[in-house]
Amino acid sequence: MSHTLGIRQAQKQKTRQALLDSALGLLEHQSLSSLGLREVTRAVGVAPTAFYRHFRSTADLGVALVEEALGSLHPMIEDTVSTAGDSDERIARAVELIAHHVGAHPAHVRFIARERHGGVQPVRDAIREQLARFAEEVAHALAEHPESAGWSDDDLLMLAGLYVDHMLMAASAFLEALDGSEAERERVARTASRQMRLISIGRRHWLG
Amino acid sequence: MSHTLGIRQAQKQKTRQALLDSALGLLEHQSLSSLGLREVTRAVGVAPTAFYRHFRSTADLGVALVEEALGSLHPMIEDTVSTAGDSDERIARAVELIAHHVGAHPAHVRFIARERHGGVQPVRDAIREQLARFAEEVAHALAEHPESAGWSDDDLLMLAGLYVDHMLMAASAFLEALDGSEAERERVARTASRQMRLISIGRRHWLG
């Protein structure tokens, strides 16, 4: 059970969250390496120096954003891969889930896609670590499938990495289609599904 | 036959290229959206205002860099996919070629991976357009293979997109391993090869 926070700590976490939210908003049209500390505090309506009470630098804030964007995603991933049903059902469910998540948290998805290869190393490292954790979890979930009989751990991790990469690609494609037509979003969903299906077919015939 | 440039035009292109080169260098540790015009001219050793003689803005320079990084890559791609030999030979050749290209032009690869989802829209658009062209060319090359009998154009483009995305993923992975050990680079190559092989197996069993 978590201890109830005092008025003081509560207010601090509130402004901290406001900083994170404003930063995420400002990052829609720029990269983290060009995000200014003053820019963020101005958007929140707080003095520039208040920033230092919460983060050492904008890079530090970026790492916190990685946690916020990816930290709560682990149960969802595992759940999707572990779900019963044949391959096509799982793929349909996964694509639907990705589309829904992008619609619900577009700024988070944009941030991850953008900063994965971005100019701020600590943030890149944080994202890489989280994605590696995802891949490991997916590999463990895949190992439970009957189709994975005879697979080496290394091959399972290789496949899991392919899935994770493709999930992020699909998420990014959905993001670009967010302001487009319904038909365009449908086209993205169909392409992502077929690509995942092709990978799954490759998986089925990998051995032998 | 190209007309020989006068002293004047030659000098102009020379400084223009110097601007592009310096910018590419500065972009190793930051994103385009944080690259300053003065920063670039200072690195070249030229007055800030000289920048405007060549580019309207840093975004404009970014688009030029996309051209430089991807424009000359089309023959190489087509050549690789069209090469004779069985699937495994083609994959080995492709991975080797990617590794070599990353080693020869790391800054270009970094720039494309970084700005593909970066904060500057005109640059994102330019990269997306070039990658779409790549996918189309790969699709046309794949259509020549006997394995592509019975494939629809749409499915071929879907597969080509998967290949292109994976090539860029592999290139980015090589880039991260550039300063690592030889063993690490070998591991990246093996993983990329197996992932491509899995996709190729999926391709072989796609129909039916």
Add this chain to the structure above:
DNA sequence: CCATGCAGTTAACAACTGTTCTCTGGAATT
């Protein structure tokens, strides 16, 4: 050989940046 064109320079502009130091008011502790 002279007049035009134009790549690059110089100087100045208001606006912005990250960071330091000092201060304040109210919550937390004793």
Add this chain to the structure above:
DNA sequence: AATTCCAGAGAACAGTTGTTAACTGCATGG
């Protein structure tokens, strides 16, 4: 009730940014 603590404010710092204007010198075309 008295004291400590600390999130946030305020002011000032030197340094940076993009953009404008008017200039200089040299290659070019007539």
